Amino acid sequence: MRLAMKIAWRFLKSSRSQSLLIIAGIMIGVSVQIFIGLLIQGLQNNLINETIGNSSQLTIRSNRTDNVIIDPETVVEKIKNSEYSNEITAIVPVVEAPGIIRLEKRDYSTFIRGFDFKEADKIYGLTQSMIDGDLPAGQNEVLIGSEMAEELSIKKGDELTVIIPPNVLFPKKVMVSGIFKLGFGSANRSWILSDLKTLQLLTNKPNTSTVIEMQIKNPFDADILSTALYEYLENEEIKMSDWKVENADLLSALNGQSISSIMIQVFVMVSVALAIASVLAISVMQKSKQLGILKAMGIKDIMAGQIFVFEGLILGLFGAFSGAVLGVGLIWLFTTFAVNPDGTAVVPVYINYGFILISMVIAVTSAVVSATIPGRKSAGLNPIEVIKNG
């Protein structure tokens, strides 16, 4: 085995320019694979983050006719004490209700949501989204969206009259403690946020919520977790929904993108493997005299084959390492020079070491596998042909 490796190394060294050419081929293949792979992953992560990063990924809704979840805290506690608690990063009962802000001259339609701000902050990132004021400190305090504040000329500290149907006869007064600006326009235009107790009072439905929202560790497993939680909760008064169902179009677009990215990577790898196989096959012809001599001296067929497998391995290793360096370099160039006016990258790319390692392993494996074709040819060579032909 070590002799085969030594011979392989010397063969490669003696045809230096040919070896460097194959290494360059593998290097370019691997770098393209890593570059495209990381870029697409970055694009997808970015898109997913923009879409579901600040919203509920798994939602428990009511299955009752009055559309409320009774005693939501018990449901939350039950989930927190379950084996699934590790999968969940934030869980918060929310009361949602359409509402009206009564102004002097006109009414303004809103969507009022009430939740525990501390837990909801993990989902909505409210603390970072505040453009004025603070989160509500007590009951009857609310936050409003930036567009609404602008349109209605509402400032921090103003008092609002809120009506929640069907309780139109009982308008409530609330105080604006701050103004937020979230990533999606509809929230900034129509949301009023308050704490859970205030909303339960406004809707006159104590100890209930309309939904329980969750963010989870692995958003792509939302459907699996959804089914598991539903079975675990054994509650016919609730139903589950997850972001994958609600964003089916986005998911299918992402899947399409993933598949096309994988196709590109597979074709790149196949062409690299074919290039290695064909160049090594030529190398067997070039080295047939040496192989004949080795065979006449008694090298075993298997070792004669191993020489080319080791050539494939050495070329694959050099190509994969240099390709990884080039690929990461390209990504660095891309994130450094392809930037938005504010200096952030057009596509924020995360260096996925696992993916890079897998790309390298695939390259080395395909180099070795494709080298077995010339290897088999070398193993089957008959020394007498070479000796006769000089």
Next chain:
Amino acid sequence: MDEVILSLEKVNKIYGTAVKTQALYELDLKIETGSFNAIIGQSGSGKSTLLNIMGALDTPTSGEVKIAGKEIGQMKRKGLASLRNKTIGFIFQFHYLLPEFTVLENVLMPYWMNTFKTPEAIIDRADYLMKKMGLNEVKNKLSTNISGGQQQRTAIARSLINNPPVILADEPTGNLDSENTQTVYELLREINKEFGTTFILVTHDQRVAEMADRIIELKDGKIKMDVVNNF
């Protein structure tokens, strides 16, 4: 001396399928252990075919070939490779050294095919052989960077590293000048005496043939003459 190391019985060799060419006809031959033999004959007489069959590089169309007591017709490729490695040493007209390796590495190559670990005794043997062949000065040079005579002597040292009982040489001096031819012949003779190695030389060179113990002349694939040379 009269123990047989290599024997051929009714060996035929036919090349080609559509157009058949018979290179050897019903050939019987016995080579004694430790003897120094020359095979002569004109071009196309079947000398090289005979040597290749004796060296397990080629197989006869029919007949039996025994090398060191083993019938090679029954052996698989792996067994034949092992036989070539341990029992037979080859010296060809063209040195056939590996250009990617140094003189010392070329000499050690047949040993490395069995085990890559090189014990002191093998290094000593390689050194001894290279010294004997006058290659000490060039042992670390690439085999392409030495003279033709040195290359052929390297090939001889290589054929001896595994101490095989039989050396087959196909025109070993064919590419050398008369001075180098004499040197190589003397070296082969010395080895024959020192190690008791059996030599079978295919040669055109009448002077080389006349220095052998036994001269076998081939003509048209048959033995025309088989004489013991009494010098």
